[in-house]
Amino acid sequence: MTQVTIAYILVVDMRTLPGRMRRWSLARQMLALQIAVVGVTVTGGAALAFLQARDLLVEEAAGKSRAVTVSVADSPSVLASLGDSVALQPYAERVRRETGVDFVTIMSTGGLRYTHPNPAQIGRRFLGTTAPALEGRTFTETYTGTLGSSVRAVAPVRDAAGRVRALVSAGITVERIGVRLRGQITGAVVIGLLGLSTGGAGTYLVGSRLRRQTRGMGPAELSRMYEYHDAILHAVREGLLLVDDAGRLTLCNDGARELLGLRGEADGQHVTELGLPSSLTGLLVAGENRSDEIHLTGERTLVVNVAVVRSGNRSLGTVVTLRDHTELQSLTGQLDAERGFADSLRAAAHESANRLHTVITLVELGRAEQAVAFATAELRAAQELTDRVVGAVREPVLAALLLGKSAEAAERGVELAISPDTELDDIGLDGRDLVTILGNLIDNAVEAAVSGVPPARVDVRLRADGTTFLLGVSDSGPGMDAATAREAFRRGWTTKGDGRGLGLAMVGQAVRRLGGTIDVGGGRGAVFTVRLPLRGRDVP
Known part of the structure; x- marks a missing residue:
């Protein structure tokens, strides 16, 4: 499931919210939902990072084990010292320490060990798969041996004639991979918590702004207000215009469209672009209160009232009402x-x-x-x-x-x-x-x-x-x-x-x-x- 789908389920489908949460204000609901989205996103990102890091570490361990195994199998000294544990054990331990793997095991084709990090295991049978290597192929696997579960590689040791004379296996334990993985996950968790706190702070700021703009009302109240607003605009026979401080028409109801003879989409246009008589256009852009002024259009006589809306000393625009005075x-x-x-x-x-x-x-x-x-x-x-x-x-x-x-x-x-x-x-x-x-x-x-x-x-x-x-x-x-x-x-x-x-x-x-x-x-x-x-x- 993608993050976009999660956001849709949590934010868009408000019907899934609990009853108590539905009574919250819109800003509060959005704050809770955005925090949930951020939390899910960060958690999902951390989980994905964990899986990717684990796969990368396993892949790295397999590659390193394969390289060490092939290198040891190709060493002439190994072929020359086959069967001599006294000579092979020091060599295998030196390679193990220098390469950073957890074990290097040299064994006979029958699986008897010549070397092992635990000398007590020398002479015992190797625990793991050997059949592909006996056929001349190098392979990797995860297997549980004497040192626990490990990612290992097995390669054949060939003589000059190409015959398989012995086998070499090197590997890294899963426990060691887990230690490295936990170190990386700790850093990822710290980054995730930092992202979560940053996202939460940003969400709180967005919620505060939304709370101011919606005046603390909930979705049901906003929906009801819009329905009342829309019903009133379409129901009243008088014309109603809202003109912003820049002289652009922001609202025009059906009555105003009919009285002014407006066609097409008028919202957003400047009043000078509406094709109105010059006297009426001048009245709309004047930004002054007017009461019961008579204005003539092409076919109608209109009574026009203009009220300037202010917030403090700042003008927010004008509200214009139109009444048809033609018949009268x-x-x-x-x-x-x-x-x-x-x-x-x-x-x-x-x-x-x-x-x-x-x-x-x-x-x-x-x-x-x-x-x-x-x-x-x-x-x-x-x-x-x-x-x-x-x-x-x-x-x-x-x-x-x-x-x-x-x-x-x-x-x-x-x-x-x-x-x-x-x-x-x-x-x-x-x-x-x-x-x-x-x-x-x-x-x-x-x-x-x-x-x-x-x-x-x-x-x-x-x-x-x-x-x-x-x-x-x-x-x-x-x-x-x-x-x-x-x-x-x-x-x-x-x-x-x-x-x-x-x-x-x-x-x-x-x-x-x-x-x-x-x-x-x-x-x-x-x-x-x-x-x-x-x-x-x-x-x-």
Whole structure:
């Protein structure tokens, strides 16, 4: 089993932990598991080192024994002194001491010893395998003899004719190999303990850092927090953005993606790379607290709140919430139009009361003919405006808006004129968007006309030509140059200079939403021309 497999079993599969350990914090569990991994690794390494050292020492002993055996077997003095223990014993002992082996035994082909470290064993039979050597082959083996278990080699002694005349065996006892092995294992154990203590210290430091970062919570708590966090992000309809101190988007929920029209993977991108309107981008990178600001995207009106998150004096980024204000803004615009129309009716009723009192007074003074002429003239003027608007514009929402705006303009001393070629049936476009476009354009035109040279006048032209709805509004005001026209549809632009203008920005948004275009021209004043497509309609 590899160390990687051991680490996986101990660290990844948390289900194998005891019940009490599962209740520990994540940092504490990781500390215990890492110490276990380090301990297993060090123990496994020490065991492997022991086995390798043992095999190396055995192999070294076998090689050394073989070399000594072959060297003695090839010595001419051995062949010359065969059978003479008095001559061979000193020679064998000298070789044993000089080479460091534990025994050198010279024997007859029948296995009777001529030499031995214990002179009492001379003349006795050799304990071990001799058959391969009698066949002329040198071999090694581990065998238990008179000196105990030993790693030995056996080689034949040949004469000039190549016949096997005797055998030589040299070897090193296993006990001596064990002494050397224990010396090496002691060093390995010291190194292992040093590695274990170093690993434990490192693991403790890692665990301390992890404890600070996880705030002492356990895996179950972290998992539950992630599940709640993920569920909330996907459940809330409002948009939520987290922007770090470098201006990069670190979190974006489903609501924010829909409201901002984000596509693909937005997390990790800088807010300037998201393709948002410049005003909204500037707000996200400003790093300032903002409350309930209105911002426009391509098709939506958003209420934006920004809260800067700080740790001490250090800014950690900003939390941004987005609410869709499009429908409410449209309804507000429509309500403003209805309120204006109601105010116009009240003003007209008040004016009618004044005129009625005038008529009654003329009657009481006996000037009945003058009273009839006065009443007829006033009725004819009011009726002509109503008949002209209702007759030319059969779109009820726009007709009501025009009547209301006419009365408002009249109160401010501005003549609101309907172009003679205005002719409009029910065109099937969204009434709220049409109110937003026409109402705001007329309001801005009236403001411009009031500030211009008298007589103040606003002209409105509505017409459906083929598959295009044409809406034009011009005024007698001072007009605007090309640079001003480009800025006019930006959020916050206004002739008042207070930075709170929203009307023309909403006009541009509504036109884009309906797939149309808007042009700004000049002349005596400003001329706004809106073209909206009438898809799937055959309009004469």
